[in-house]
Amino acid sequence: MNRFLLSFELIDSPLLIISCAVATLAVLAVLLWPRRRLVLMGAIGIASGVAMFVAAKILEAANTFEGPLPGAAIWWASGATAAVAVGVVGLFRAPWPRRVAGAIAILASLLAGALGVNASYGVTHNLAAILGVQALDPASLPSQEATTGDPATLYQRWQPPADMAAKGTVSALTGSTRIPTGQYAARDASLYLPPAALVPNPPALPLMVFMMGQPGSPDPTSLAKALDAFAAQNRGLAPIAIVVDQLTAPDRDPACVDSATFGAVSTYINDLVPQWALKNLNIVTDHRYWTIGGFSNGGSCAAMYGAKHPDVWGQMLDVMGNEFPGSEHVAQTVTDVYKGDAAAFQANKPSVLMAAAPPGTFAGHTAVFTWGSADTTYGPGQLANSQAAQAAGFTTLTHIVEGGGHTGETLDASLAWAIPALASALGLAAPAS
Numbered sequence: 001m002n003r004f005l006l007s008f009e010l011i012d013s014p015l016l017i018i019s020c021a022v023a024t025l026a027v028l029a030v031l032l033w034p035r036r037r038l039v040l041m042g043a044i045g046i047a048s049g050v051a052m053f054v055a056a057k058i059l060e061a062a063n064t065f066e067g068p069l070p071g072a073a074i075w076w077a078s079g080a081t082a083a084v085a086v087g088v089v090g091l092f093r094a095p096w097p098r099r100v101a102g103a104i105a106i107l108a109s110l111l112a113g114a115l116g117v118n119a120s121y122g123v124t125h126n127l128a129a130i131l132g133v134q135a136l137d138p139a140s141l142p143s144q145e146a147t148t149g150d151p152a153t154l155y156q157r158w159q160p161p162a163d164m165a166a167k168g169t170v171s172a173l174t175g176s177t178r179i180p181t182g183q184y185a186a187r188d189a190s191l192y193l194p195p196a197a198l199v200p201n202p203p204a205l206p207l208m209v210f211m212m213g214q215p216g217s218p219d220p221t222s223l224a225k226a227l228d229a230f231a232a233q234n235r236g237l238a239p240i241a242i243v244v245d246q247l248t249a250p251d252r253d254p255a256c257v258d259s260a261t262f263g264a265v266s267t268y269i270n271d272l273v274p275q276w277a278l279k280n281l282n283i284v285t286d287h288r289y290w291t292i293g294g295f296s297n298g299g300s301c302a303a304m305y306g307a308k309h310p311d312v313w314g315q316m317l318d319v320m321g322n323e324f325p326g327s328e329h330v331a332q333t334v335t336d337v338y339k340g341d342a343a344a345f346q347a348n349k350p351s352v353l354m355a356a357a358p359p360g361t362f363a364g365h366t367a368v369f370t371w372g373s374a375d376t377t378y379g380p381g382q383l384a385n386s387q388a389a390q391a392a393g394f395t396t397l398t399h400i401v402e403g404g405g406h407t408g409e410t411l412d413a414s415l416a417w418a419i420p421a422l423a424s425a426l427g428l429a430a431p432a433s
Contacts, residue, residue, distance in 0.1 A: 004317065005127060005151075006405075007088070007126050007127075007128055007135040007136070008126055009125055010115060010118060010119075010124070010126055010130075011119050011122060011124075011125050011128075011408070012096050012129070014127070015115060016112065016115040016119060019108050019111045019112040019115060020108075020112045020427075022104065022108040023080075023083050023104075023105055023108035023109040023111075023112050023205075024083075025101075026087065026101045026104040026105035026108055027045075027083050027086050027087065027101075027109070027110075027164040029090075029097070029098065029101035029105075030086050030087060030089070030090035030093075030101045030102050030105055031086065032065075032097055033095070033097060033098040035093075035094065036094075037093075040182075041086055041089050041090075042086075042248065042300065044086065044089055045082040045083065045085045045086040045089075047085075047359065048081050048084070048085035048259050049078040049079060049081050049082030049085075049149070049258070050078070051081070051171055052077055052078045052081035052082075053075075053077075053078040054102070054405070055277060056069065056073075056074045056077055057074070058163070059073075063422050066335055068376065068377060068405065068406070070119075070120040070121060070405055070406075071120075072116070072119075072120040072122035073116075073117045073121065076112075076113055076116030076117045076119075076120060077113055077116075077117055078116075079116075080109045080110065080112055080113025080116070081113070081115070081321060083106070083109035083112075083113075084106050084110060084113075086102075086103070086105060086107045087101075087102045087105030087106035087109060088102065088106060089102070089244075090102025090105060090141070091103060091105075092119045098163065100273050100353065101257075101421050103152060106349075111230060113153075119128070119349065119406055120407065121215065121408055121413060122407045122408025122411070122412070123212075123216070123222070123295075123407070123408040124196075124216070124219070124408075125216075125219065125221040125222075126219075126221075128217070128219070129217050129219040129221070131217075133187075133217065134172045134174065134187060134190070134217070134218070135189060136170055136171050136172040136220075137171055138171060138172055138174050138175055138177065138347070139171035139172060139173050139174070139177045139191045140171070140177075141177055141280055141281070142193070142197065142202065144280070144281075144282055145200075145201055145202070145282070146201075146202055146203060146204040146282035147201055147202070147203050147204065148204050148339055149203075149204075150427075151204070151206070151284045151286055151288075151289050151426075151427040152427045154203055154204075154205075154237065154281045154427040154428060155234070155237065155423075155427060155428050155429050156359070156390050156430075157203075157432060158196065158203050158235060158237060159235075160199065160201050160229075160235045160236045161200075162193070162204070164195050164198070164199050164236050165195045165198050165236075166195065166230055167228045167231075167232075168192055168193050168194040168195055168198070168224065168227060168231060168238065169192070169198065170190060170191065170192050170194050170220045170224050171189050171190070171191050171193075172188050172190055172191075173188055173189045173190065174188040174296065175256060177191075177280070179242075179244075179272060179273055179276045180272050181268050181272065181278065182264055182267055182272050183263050183264040183267070184248070184262075184263035184264045184265050184268040184275065185248045185257075185263055186245040186248060186265075187216050187217060187218060187245040187246065188218065188245075188247065188266055189242050189243060189244045189245065189251075189273075190218045190219065190220040190242070190243040190298055190350075191220075191241070191242055191243075191339070192220050192223065192224045192227055192240065192241040192242075192243070193238070193240055193416060194227060194228075194231045194236060194237065194238035194240065195231050195236030195238075196231070196235070196236040196237050196238070197282060198242055199236075202282050202284075202286045203237075203271055203282075204282055204283060205237070205238070205239060205240045205282060205283055205284065205285040205286055206239040206240070206289040206290065206291065206426040206427065206428065207239060207241075207274075207277055207281070207284070207289070207290045207291070208223075208240070208241040208242070208272075208290075208291040208293060208317075209241070209243075209244055209269065209273055209277075209291070209292055209293070209295035210223050210237040210240050210241055210242070210243045210244070210267075210293045210294055210295075210297050210298065210302075211243070211245075211293070211295070211297070211298025211299075211301050211302065211414045212243065212294070212295055212296075213295050213296030213297045213298055213299075214250065214252075214253055214296065214297040215247075215248065215426070216251030216296075216297070216298075217245065217247075217249060217250065217252060217257060218243040218244055218245045219243065220243045222295070222408065222411050222415060223241055223243060223411055223415060225276075225412065226412065226415035226418075226419050227239065227241060227416075227418055227419060229416065229419075230419045230422070230423070230428075232421060232431060233414070234423070234428060238419070238428065239291065239426060239427045239428075240277075240281055240282070240283055242273060242277065244269055244271065245267075245275055246265055246294075246297070246298055247297070248262065248263070249264075253297065253325075253326065253329070253333070254337065255325040255333045255337045255338060255348075256300065256301035256304050256305070256348075256373070257290070257304075257324040257325070257338075258391045259337045259338070259339075259350060260293070261327070261336050262336075262337065266305070269292075269301070269305065270305055270309050270312050274290070274312060279423070280351065284427075286296075286314075287311065287312055287313065287314050288314035288315075288364060289314060289315075289425075289426050289427060290312065290313055290314050290318055291313065291314070291315040291316065291422060291426070292305045292306050292309075292312075292313040292315075292316055292317070293316070293317030293318070293319070293418075294317070294318065294319065294321060295319040295320060295321070295322070295411050296319070296320050296321060296322070296378070296406065297322060297325075298321070298329070299317075299318040299319050299320055299321020299322070300318070300321040300322035300323070300324060300325045300350070301325060302316055302317060302318050302321065303316065303318045303321055303322075303350035303367075303385055304324075304325060304348060304349075304350050304353065306318075306350075306367060306423075307350050307354045307357065307389075308353050309352035310357070310361055310362060310365060312368075313365075314364070314365055314425075315365065315366045315367075315368075315422055315425055315426070316365070316366070316367045316368065316383065316389075316394075317368045317383065317418055317422065318367070318368065318369050318370070319370050319371075319411060319414045319415065319418065320370065320371050320372065320375060320379075320382065320406055320410065320411065320414065321369075321378065321381070321382065321385075322378060322381060323349075323350075323351075323378075323381025323382070323384060324348075324349040324350060324383060325348070325379070326345070326349070327381065330345075333345065334426070344399075346377065350385055350388070351384065351385055351388035352390045354389055354391070354392035354394075355388065355392060357392060357393075361393065362389075362392055362393040362394045363393055364395075365393075365395065366394065366395045366396075366422060366425045367386070367389040367394035367395070367396050367397070368396075368397045368398065368418050368421055369382045369383075369386040369389070369396070369397070369398045369399075370382070370384060370398070370400070370401065370410075370414035370417065370418055371383075371398040371400060371401070371403025371404075371410075371414075372400070372401045372403070372405050372406065372407070372410040373400050373401065373402050373403060373404060374403055374405045375405050375406045375410070376406060377406060378406055379400075380400075383398075385415060386398045395425075397418075397421050399414060399415045399417045399418065399421070401414060401417075
C-alpha cells in the first residue's frame, strides 16, 4: 500500500470534519428531497442509532473490549449507524438523486464513524498504526562521534549550535539498520532522534526503549511528540528513543516473557535491543541513564522488565499499564505462555518481582506510574504497582490525569508530565529543588 496513505494523519487532521460534513449534507438530501417521508426515515435512523448504543453498552458490560469504551466512541458509533440507516433507505427510494445521496451518506458516515471512534481512543494516528505495519522512511543512522562527559551534568555542559533542527526525526529501523530479533518475530522498530542528536559531534544522550499498547504497533507518534516538546524547552536535549514491538501482531499478547508459543520477546528487548543500541547509537553507556517504558500492554512489560532487569534499566516509565502482563486473559496466558504453570505466571508479576528483590536492588532507580482518574480498569493496578515499587526501594513518582480514561489523550498528558519528571535522573535537567 502507498506509504503516503499509510502514514496520513487521521486524528490531528481535517479528515474527520470533512467526512462529517459530507455525511450530514448527504443525509439531509435523502431526508428532504421531494417525495419525502421525513417521519418514517427519521424514525428508522433514530431506531438504528439507539440499537447500536444499546448493543455497545451490552458488549461493554460483558467486557468484550477488555475495559470501558471512551464515552465519545459509543456516540460516534451510534450516530454513524443512524446516518447509514438513513442512507440505506435512500438507496431504495426514487428519484435517482436521492439514491446517489444515499450511497454518499453510507460511505461518508462509515468513514466518519470509524474516524470518530478512532479519535475517541486517540492512540492510532494513521492507517499504518491501525494495521500494525511500518510506514516510516528507513533510518539513516548518524556516525558515532559523540562527545562524552559526566552524564549527570549534560544539561550544564551542552551548548547547541545555532543551526540545530527545531524538531527531532522519526524513522524505521529496517533493512541494514534493523535490530536483530533472534528467536522472536518482532516487527520493525522505530527510532526517534532528538535535535541534539542530529548535529555534528553530538552529545551522548540517554536511551529510552518504549512499547505501545495492544492492539498496536511500534508507532512513535505520541512519544516523539512528547520528546520534541521537551527538547524545545531544553536546548534540543531529549533521550534517543527506540519504540519496539512486544506483540509481533496486533492480536497477540506474549505477556512480556520468552515462551515456546510466541518466541523470545524478553531476550529481544532486554538483550538484543540494548546491544544494538550500544553499537549503533550515540548513547550514554551507563545503564543508570537508560529507561524502559511503555503504554498499556507495553506499560506492564516496562514494569516487569524494570523490576526483573535492574542491571539493564536504570529508570522505568509505566503509562496506564496492566497491573501484570496477561491480566485481561489470565487463563489463556497461563495456558499459552506458561504451559499451565500458574506459579510461574504469579512469580512474573511486577509486584512479586519487586518484593522478591534483595534490599537495595532499586536504590537510585526511578519508577514513574501514570493513569487517568476515570480509568477504573487500569488505574487501581497502577496504584498498587506504584505502592509496591515504593516499598521495594524505587524512587517512585505518580501522576493522575484528572478526568482521563484509557485513551490517547491521557497518554499524551502522561508523557508530557513524565518526560520532564525523569529529566533530572537522566542528566537532562537540574535536580528538582
